[in-house]
Amino acid sequence: xxxxxxxxxxxxxxxxxxxxxxxxxxxxxxxxxxxxxxxxxxxxxxxxxxxxxxxxxxxxxxxxxxxxxxxxxxxxxxxxxxxxxxxxxxxxxxxxxxxxxxxxxxxxxxxxxxxxxxxxxxxxxxxxxxxxxxxxxxxxxxxxxxxxxxxxxxxxxxxx
Ligand SMILES: [Zn+2]
Numbered sequence: 380x381x382x383x384x385x386x387x388x389x390x391x392x393x394x395x396x397x398x399x400x401x402x403x404x405x406x407x408x409x410x411x412x413x414x415x416x417x418x419x420x421x422x423x424x425x426x427x428x429x430x431x432x433x434x435x436x437x438x439x440x441x442x443x444x445x446x447x448x449x450x451x452x453x454x455x456x457x458x459x460x461x462x463x464x465x466x467x468x469x470x471x472x473x474x475x476x477x478x479x480x481x482x483x484x485x486x487x488x489x490x491x492x493x494x495x496x497x498x499x500x501x502x503x504x505x506x507x508x509x510x511x512x513x514x515x516x517x518x519x520x521x522x523x524x525x526x527x528x529x530x531x532x533x534x535x536x537x538x539x
Contacts, residue, residue: 380417387467388417391437394471400439409441414450418463422446432508435462437471458506465498474498488514 380388391397400419404411409421417438424441433442433455440459442449449456466474478498485495493499493509504511514522 384416387464388438390467391463391471394437394466396437396466396471396474397439398437399472400436400441403436404439404441407441410446411439412446414440414456416460418460420446420449422449433459435459435466437466438463454503454506455508458502461502462498465501488518490515 388397397419400421401411404419404421404424407421407424407426409424411419411421414420419439421439421441422443422445424443432444433440433449435441440449440456440463466472469477478496481496481498482492485499486492488495489512491510491512493504493507494512499507499509513519
């Protein structure tokens with residue numbers, strides 16, 4: 380295992396996010412098994428929330444599908460592994476309110492929880508099955524006006 384993955388493994392053990400993931404896996408009656416790079420995969424997750432086909436808590440990747448089917452989806456697995464790294468960078472469960480705030484901002488801007496969510500963008504939008512949606516039309520018009528106003532504003536020059 381690469382040193383970075385070893386650090387992620389230890390960080391998410393110490394910050395409690397992996398333990399939380401194991402508890403959620405138990406609540407969702409997921410079957411836990413070892414994945415690569417120090418990750419755990421909980422397949423056959425049965426709770427209705429979150430509605431995503433896969434999600435990550437600490438070093439635990441949860442999915443509703445079979446483990447082997449997830450392992451064949453390299454892009455989605457890489458996306459979820461990046462979320463595990465994000466948990467380590469965010470000192471664990473602090474990531475959850477940050478993530479939900481980012482999802483809310485994304486929804487306000489685009490009508491989609493992932494498009495402008497910094498966590499999803501950094502994990503790879505396409506790998507996670509998200510579309511890169513444009514700003515809502517009213518916001519795009521405001522951004523257009525602001526951009527044109529800034530471009531036409533006379534510049535002040537300092538005089539010595
Ligand atoms: Zn994601």
